[in-house]
Amino acid sequence: MTILRAMKRKRIRPVCIVAALGLAACGDASTQIKSPNDKDTKTMTTTMITNRTAQKQQVHDLLKAIETGATDPVAVINPSKYIQHNLGAKDGLAGFGELLAQLPKGSARVNTVRVYQDGDFVFAHTYYNFFGPKIGFDIFRFENGKIVEHWDNLQEKPTTPNPSGHTMTDGPTVAQDLDRTDANKTLVRSFVDDILVNGRMEKLADYFDGDKYTQHNPQIADGLSGLGAALKAMAENGITMKYDRIHRVLGEGHFVAVVSEGTFAGKPTSFYDQFRVENGKIAEHWDTIETIPPKDQWKNNNGKF
Numbered sequence: 134m135t136i137l138r139a140m141k142r143k144r145i146r147p148v149c150i151v152a153a154l155g156l157a158a159c160g161d162a163s164t165q166i167k168s169p170n171d172k173d174t175k176t177m178t179t180t181m182i183t184n185r186t187a188q189k190q191q192v193h194d195l196l197k198a199i200e201t202g203a204t205d206p207v208a209v210i211n212p213s214k215y216i217q218h219n220l221g222a223k224d225g226l227a228g229f230g231e232l233l234a235q236l237p238k239g240s241a242r243v244n245t246v247r248v249y250q251d252g253d254f255v256f257a258h259t260y261y262n263f264f265g266p267k268i269g270f271d272i273f274r275f276e277n278g279k280i281v282e283h284w285d286n287l288q289e290k291p292t293t294p295n296p297s298g299h300t301m302t303d304g305p306t307v308a309q310d311l312d313r314t315d316a317n318k319t320l321v322r323s324f325v326d327d328i329l330v331n332g333r334m335e336k337l338a339d340y341f342d343g344d345k346y347t348q349h350n351p352q353i354a355d356g357l358s359g360l361g362a363a364l365k366a367m368a369e370n371g372i373t374m375k376y377d378r379i380h381r382v383l384g385e386g387h388f389v390a391v392v393s394e395g396t397f398a399g400k401p402t403s404f405y406d407q408f409r410v411e412n413g414k415i416a417e418h419w420d421t422i423e424t425i426p427p428k429d430q431w432k433n434n435n436g437k438f
Contacts, residue, residue, distance in 0.1 A: 211279035249385035308386030
């Protein structure tokens, strides 16, 4: 939570996509389905599993293409419908290509650390180095097997770990507790609404297991004690931060991401917060915070959210 700071088409083989993402044992996707007797149900379930893992891999490959210059992964973008919410890029596939063309050849580095999926949305957490090192969250929306919409949030990567020795991307990478996805999303949404949007600080401790809380925000130490110290320092320096609205909550297993809008130091701001939930409590947090530029600087009219 960012208050925790202030607070040509490529054929994908589902077998090794699953293994590469650490989601299941390597094998034909159909072997992962347990005992549905109806043939049509089994076929449908196989397709669902294959599509979900393929879409994660397609997003991974698309982001890596920023570094490698590979053209095949770009085929996953719908050329006739690509809604861009990065306000520094023009709309459509041409805008995506124009943005990449600005990079000096061979200069970019991309390492996607986490990829998970919630329905038609794939969410990625990535270390970038283009025009300087950055940490980014990207959200892609699929429609009929193609990417048709993109959102992101970027923050400059700090030169040192945070007070507890954590970076902005280290920690667990594979989604666990998949049967708890909906419950975890509900918990995290309630937390953001209670604490970050509405300031019901009397409920804060209810969301945590004592002081057991791993923090990846560059400025804040682990635990609620670390959060308290950071909030005190902010107040002493006259730094204000406000969450006004939750735009989206996405999750898979124990990972939940929340996209919110508000202000930081008086400037319109986009907050992307990713949480890990453990036994019904918030256990870990990663985030990025990005100032929203004035509208006259936007290169598309789709808005940040």
